Amino acid sequence: MFSDRSHRRFNVLTGEYVLVSPNRNQRPWQGLRERTPEAGRPAYDPDCYLCPGNSRAGGLMNPPYEGTFAFDNDFAALLPRLHRRPERYEYGLLSAEAEGGVCRVVCFSPRHDLSLPELGVAEIDSVIAAWSGESTALGAREYIRYVQIFENKGEIMGCSNPHPHSQIWATEHIPTEPAKELFSQQDYFQTHGRPLLLDVLIQEKTAGVRLVAGNEHWTALVPFWALWPFETLLIPRRSVSRLPELEAAERLALADLLKRLTTRYDNLFEISFPYSMGFHQAPFDGEEHPEWVLHLHFYPPLMRSATVRKFMVGFEMLGMPGRDMTAEQAAARLRECSEVHYKQRQDYTGRSECTFSSPAEPDSSGAMSSTC
Numbered sequence: 001m002f003s004d005r006s007h008r009r010f011n012v013l014t015g016e017y018v019l020v021s022p023n024r025n026q027r028p029w030q031g032l033r034e035r036t037p038e039a040g041r042p043a044y045d046p047d048c049y050l051c052p053g054n055s056r057a058g059g060l061m062n063p064p065y066e067g068t069f070a071f072d073n074d075f076a077a078l079l080p081r082l083h084r085r086p087e088r089y090e091y092g093l094l095s096a097e098a099e100g101g102v103c104r105v106v107c108f109s110p111r112h113d114l115s116l117p118e119l120g121v122a123e124i125d126s127v128i129a130a131w132s133g134e135s136t137a138l139g140a141r142e143y144i145r146y147v148q149i150f151e152n153k154g155e156i157m158g159c160s161n162p163h164p165h166s167q168i169w170a171t172e173h174i175p176t177e178p179a180k181e182l183f184s185q186q187d188y189f190q191t192h193g194r195p196l197l198l199d200v201l202i203q204e205k206t207a208g209v210r211l212v213a214g215n216e217h218w219t220a221l222v223p224f225w226a227l228w229p230f231e232t233l234l235i236p237r238r239s240v241s242r243l244p245e246l247e248a249a250e251r252l253a254l255a256d257l258l259k260r261l262t263t264r265y266d267n268l269f270e271i272s273f274p275y276s277m278g279f280h281q282a283p284f285d286g287e288e289h290p291e292w293v294l295h296l297h298f299y300p301p302l303m304r305s306a307t308v309r310k311f312m313v314g315f316e317m318l319g320m321p322g323r324d325m326t327a328e329q330a331a332a333r334l335r336e337c338s339e340v341h342y343k344q345r346q347d348y349t350g351r352s353e354c355t356f357s358s359p360a361e362p363d364s365s366g367a368m369s370s371t372c
């Protein structure tokens with residue numbers, strides 16, 4: 001299907017199109033090459049703002065934490081609502097309104113050196129438990145309507161501190177991306193009486209070509225409409241709307257898949273793979289959201305090697321976003337990657353960068369490493 005000619009694909013979650021130009025895969029690159037990140041980090045860094053027992057930039061002290069550690073962001077982008085009185089600014093065509101919220105930081109573990117794929121499944125499970133507890137607590141605040149959990153990983157993504165951590169921004173209004181997804185999911189549910197993402201999952205399991213990895217409760221796939229080169233989408237088997245609704249076995253299965261997927265990512269170019277990832281859960285607006293299926297997006301910027309990243313510029317800023325290799329080619333590449341982390345391989349001696357020049361053909365069998 002259009003595997004060597006330009007076409008545009010529809011994103012059913014956002015209602016937007018992405019331009020796909022597989023014919024452009026061999027484009028020469030003489031532009032920016034990222035500096036590859038340094039080799040190793042210590043388990044504890046006395047200068048890190050996030051390590052246990054250290055003082056933060058705002059002057060507060062971290063406790064000697066042993067598991068996950070969550071705190072109010074010292075440089076929060078959103079400030080709590082002081083009162084319910086609507087505050088608006090209107091001047092002709094110009095308008096603005098107050099936006100209240102809460103920003104939190106969640107450290108994955110005391111270890112300065114261990115990112116998600118290097119943590120154990122039980123430790124990742126506790127990270128998900130922390131995200132879940134934060135969602136419940138923040139979502140219960142009277143003025144909060146959305147809880148956005150995300151991890152921004154790697155210098156290339158603008159991450160300011162290498163100690164593995166995530167952020168939570170809880171907002172008074174539903175942010176733009178979840179708002180688009182709300183509209184699409186509600187629209188589909190009204191017409192078909194079924195959650196959109198569960199039907200996407202059924203169709204993707206049948207097609208197979210965009211599947212990456214999975215287990216009894218979750219599936220990771222490259223969405224048909226993926227925009228970022230190695231973008232993935234994680235969908236649960238059951239219709240769950242928000243993180244706190246996950247059962248223990250489903251949460252553990254998510255931890256398992258997160259470890260395996262991020263290991264594949266690290267193995268792709270044998271570096272700690274940068275990305276922005278995050279959950280999209282239903283709004284915390286006091287409504288039931290039968291249409292909404294909790295899911296995670298991974299948006300990694302790297303394109304063909306550890307040093308060449310995708311830029312969203314030019315036509316993409318002014319026309320529409322696009323990609324070169326197809327989603328099927330990206331999925332095939334990720335399926336080829338091992339689920340044993342390269343640092344755990346017996347022959348691993350140090351950092352070696354492997355590049356990716358010619359994308360593999362899609363594997364029509366959609367072979368998976370385990371059940372999904």
Ligand code: H2U
Pocket residue numbers: 049050055056057058072073074075076105152158159160161165166167
């Ligand atoms: P990144 O995920 O983009 O690296 O951001 C780290 C966050 O941690 C950032 O929002 C916060 C920053 O405000 N932070 C603190 O709250 N206290 C600190 O001492 C350092 C960083």
Ligand code: ZN
Pocket residue numbers: 044045048049050051052111112163
């Ligand atoms: Zn640290």
